[in-house]
Amino acid sequence: MEKDTLDPWGTSSIKDYSRLQSEFGIAPVAPLVSRFRNPSPHIRRGIDFGQRDLGRVLDAVDNNKPYAIMSGIKPDGAFHLGNKMTADDMVYFQSLSKKATVFYAIADVEAYADNGLSFAETAKTAIRNVADILALGLDPDHAVAYKQSEEMRVMRMSTIFSRGVTNNMLRAIYGERQIGLYLSALVQAGDILMPQLPDLGGPKPVLVPVGADQDPHIRLSRDLADRYHSEFGFVPPSAIYHRLEFALTGGYKMSKRVPESGFTLDDTPTEASKRVRAAFTGGRDTTEEQRRLGGRADICPVYDLYQFHFARDDEHVKRVYNECTKGIRLCGECKQEAAGLVKSFLEAHHRNRDSMMREAKELMAKSRSYLTSTGK
Amino acid sequence: MEKDTLDPWGTSSIKDYSRLQSEFGIAPVAPLVSRFRNPSPHIRRGIDFGQRDLGRVLDAVDNNKPYAIMSGIKPDGAFHLGNKMTADDMVYFQSLSKKATVFYAIADVEAYADNGLSFAETAKTAIRNVADILALGLDPDHAVAYKQSEEMRVMRMSTIFSRGVTNNMLRAIYGERQIGLYLSALVQAGDILMPQLPDLGGPKPVLVPVGADQDPHIRLSRDLADRYHSEFGFVPPSAIYHRLEFALTGGYKMSKRVPESGFTLDDTPTEASKRVRAAFTGGRDTTEEQRRLGGRADICPVYDLYQFHFARDDEHVKRVYNECTKGIRLCGECKQEAAGLVKSFLEAHHRNRDSMMREAKELMAKSRSYLTSTGK
Numbered sequence: 001m002e003k004d005t006l007d008p009w010g011t012s013s014i015k016d017y018s019r020l021q022s023e024f025g026i027a028p029v030a031p032l033v034s035r036f037r038n039p040s041p042h043i044r045r046g047i048d049f050g051q052r053d054l055g056r057v058l059d060a061v062d063n064n065k066p067y068a069i070m071s072g073i074k075p076d077g078a079f080h081l082g083n084k085m086t087a088d089d090m091v092y093f094q095s096l097s098k099k100a101t102v103f104y105a106i107a108d109v110e111a112y113a114d115n116g117l118s119f120a121e122t123a124k125t126a127i128r129n130v131a132d133i134l135a136l137g138l139d140p141d142h143a144v145a146y147k148q149s150e151e152m153r154v155m156r157m158s159t160i161f162s163r164g165v166t167n168n169m170l171r172a173i174y175g176e177r178q179i180g181l182y183l184s185a186l187v188q189a190g191d192i193l194m195p196q197l198p199d200l201g202g203p204k205p206v207l208v209p210v211g212a213d214q215d216p217h218i219r220l221s222r223d224l225a226d227r228y229h230s231e232f233g234f235v236p237p238s239a240i241y242h243r244l245e246f247a248l249t250g251g252y253k254m255s256k257r258v259p260e261s262g263f264t265l266d267d268t269p270t271e272a273s274k275r276v277r278a279a280f281t282g283g284r285d286t287t288e289e290q291r292r293l294g295g296r297a298d299i300c301p302v303y304d305l306y307q308f309h310f311a312r313d314d315e316h317v318k319r320v321y322n323e324c325t326k327g328i329r330l331c332g333e334c335k336q337e338a339a340g341l342v343k344s345f346l347e348a349h350h351r352n353r354d355s356m357m358r359e360a361k362e363l364m365a366k367s368r369s370y371l372t373s374t375g376k
Numbered sequence: 377m378e379k380d381t382l383d384p385w386g387t388s389s390i391k392d393y394s395r396l397q398s399e400f401g402i403a404p405v406a407p408l409v410s411r412f413r414n415p416s417p418h419i420r421r422g423i424d425f426g427q428r429d430l431g432r433v434l435d436a437v438d439n440n441k442p443y444a445i446m447s448g449i450k451p452d453g454a455f456h457l458g459n460k461m462t463a464d465d466m467v468y469f470q471s472l473s474k475k476a477t478v479f480y481a482i483a484d485v486e487a488y489a490d491n492g493l494s495f496a497e498t499a500k501t502a503i504r505n506v507a508d509i510l511a512l513g514l515d516p517d518h519a520v521a522y523k524q525s526e527e528m529r530v531m532r533m534s535t536i537f538s539r540g541v542t543n544n545m546l547r548a549i550y551g552e553r554q555i556g557l558y559l560s561a562l563v564q565a566g567d568i569l570m571p572q573l574p575d576l577g578g579p580k581p582v583l584v585p586v587g588a589d590q591d592p593h594i595r596l597s598r599d600l601a602d603r604y605h606s607e608f609g610f611v612p613p614s615a616i617y618h619r620l621e622f623a624l625t626g627g628y629k630m631s632k633r634v635p636e637s638g639f640t641l642d643d644t645p646t647e648a649s650k651r652v653r654a655a656f657t658g659g660r661d662t663t664e665e666q667r668r669l670g671g672r673a674d675i676c677p678v679y680d681l682y683q684f685h686f687a688r689d690d691e692h693v694k695r696v697y698n699e700c701t702k703g704i705r706l707c708g709e710c711k712q713e714a715a716g717l718v719k720s721f722l723e724a725h726h727r728n729r730d731s732m733m734r735e736a737k738e739l740m741a742k743s744r745s746y747l748t749s750t751g752k
Binding site: 109110112113114116149150152155156158159160162163164165166167170178179180182183184186187231 | 485486488489490492525526528531532534535536538539540541542543546554555556558559560562563607
């Protein structure tokens, strides 16, 4: 049996999410679902399938204690569907309590190092990206957004952490990698642990919503939280893991590096819906076969569009699944419907986002002045 | 024949400085001595024995073009004799032209990561360290001093560089090391190349005065300058290498980690001169032998004190050497004289330094406002 790999920088193939529990110690979300008053679509539909110490965050919600949600983006282009996945979770967990604070890291130093994008360019992209998350529902009154290039805390912590890790520890988590990737992992650990620094309110539960392939970063951060517990009092960060979307071009993972494998929230509604209509599906070779055997929704990126993002409600998802697998719905009509949903979503999102540009700038400015005022 | 090792983090043993030329490509200083109008004591006495591209800096002096001198200190304690060596070179090369700018890095992030020293503690040490270099003759009007914890440029560059180096390249230069040391090497490369950034005047010759054991850092910076030449226009940094002082306790290298191996500019004149009187020497087992065979000045840390730091002039150095090696001078009287010189130096230095504390604070403040005003 082929072993699953979790590679935050490559193409992860995860064929059996339940196996991640025994292999990597990711616990299932299912036993905790009853603790949510209004579980999100991702949770209800099992898209958020795994977690580590999610209970700690739910305890904070129940007891009205402060907690943080940490996420971020590399501002190397438009917001893509994977970013939306994470943003949806971030917004949902922020909405559970007035004691929640979102920390949103804009990895402009990495965008420069990896993609040669100047800070001037990425500053513009960052504002758009922040407007995207505001349009997706982020509450700016309980959020801090910062650029890596302006936040010494993260750099300081990655330097500190670099002394506390051994090459063996990094190799065990990530495999043999170039030092640039190890350093980038330490910087991410700095981002993840930053909300617990004394000048930002001190130790607290921190939830990191991520794709399953990012688990190595979570393990490193948790290791470091333990290692530096006596010095900083870190609570090991919690994580919630979402499944990876199948690529529209076929294959296991949508990737920013393969634009045709998905679309971005910057694409025009027409472009994006065209890409959906051209997508690979879980359909059969002939109409006759499909009517007889049913489609394979479980490996279909178009079905993923419904369940991950664009279905109107759970009933809608269920109906699509049943019609597909029973051979009632054919791929052409199914893609047509999905394309329509994508088109409507993007039209509305573009309007929302455009109206959020000023709020995005304000959030960046407000965050900057907060972070510099509390810094040493 | 045992191979010399150059280990910036360990105990380097260098038995034959001339071999560093063939083994590592460090060129001799001697052929360039005629280009100096008033060569410094270190240059006249061959203590600055090696160089890379020193000619490029001398060209800048001759043609009245801008150049920089880059050095720094980890503010983990008092200024020791090795810091003084480097500072003397820094001050001398600054004095050669009004177009020179000293960049002085205070590695407080490293002091925190390695020694657990808080920024509040190291901020105080840093001011004293800067007062030390002012007392040693630094011209504050042509100098910029910065803390790593406040200078994003260095952190940004080390991130960029981390993508441009391969593990093989780092292993070839430093041997197999823990990632923390590799990262610290990349941060030092950031310090060394920072004076050439566009907002700090752009590409220019930069001289780094260092102990021979620091050559790996110079090689890495020069490799990176080449690798990023097309992007930043970097000129490969130049270096001048000084010999390592023998430890007062015997052995090849004075080290901050072994306090008894030297003394610091914070020690009281009494303590320091006591340590000198107790020093290991190149003397013979008996007075009779010493009279007959002469002392071994070439392996004597007390002779090093004369030639590296405290002799009144070259004549004085020569006289000590001749009297020692001819058996005229015995170790007791020689140490007595050295102890007196050390005592007088420290008394004067303490007076000078105490009077420089305000200037030190001003230099830090002026530098900070310059660096933030030019930064993006």
